[in-house]
Amino acid sequence: MNPLVIILILMILGAILALESKDLLSGIIAMGIMGFGLTLAFLFLRAPDLALVQIIIETMTLILFIATVKITSNQETSERSISHRLLPRIAGAVFILFLTLSFYRVAEELPKFGEAVIRMAAPILAYGAAATGSANLVTAVILDFRALDTLGEATVLFTAALGILIVLRHEGEKR
Amino acid sequence: MTLYLLTFILFAVGLYGVWTKRHLIRIILGLVIMETAMNLFLILVGYREDGVAPIITENSSNTAVMVDPIPQALVLTAIVIGLATTALLLAFSVRIYAKYQTLDLNKIRNLRG
Known part of the structure; x- marks a missing residue:
């Protein structure tokens, strides 16, 4: 059995536990199961750079969530979780149905797992190292071929940091 | 196909959380779950059987099969942006708690006006 399947099932269980646990803190820890499972999955999928970044980001996310829960409250007071009205439920069911159907259509079109057709990345794989001098082709893509994307990322990061500060x-404050 | 389906289930779990929960922290957790599923899906699509990581080493020949580096690079960006947006959402919920003493959307709606 593919180890990825086991990791993914663990991640799904962690996600369900994160949403359904009794108090918020254990839910956040359960989200950690999912995040570190994602790290393992990246390692199995031959993406070591992503695994490194994901470990750091997951730890920081956990710290931020726990700090927020510590500032606010750990109790979830409301028992009533779903809206009483009928219309949102029907809309939700129709939406989920539509999403599942479109997933099946898309999954038919996609290449099978493990048989990705590389078209855009073919020249990068062939000449990337010679053109950029970077042995790590992911770094070559981030910092050279798609450097503008990275500039956009830095902009978003800066804007978000500014937003948090504000x-x-x-x-x-009005007193 | 099994892996795609499991990723879709993970996404659906996150969507269910955002849809049904009325507590802000849980809704943010649902968003993080959806984001995780999307990142994993993109990397799954770029995977090749028996591929190696897209890093050129001394003993790897040029014809070695590598996994697709472009999804990896873009997901790297997406992960970092995900942290930024999550932090912003959490900052908003801290402010909402300071104003209303609760993070329950039902009660906040009652407090409006």
């Missing part, structure tokens, strides 16, 4: 600052 939202959480204390000066200028």
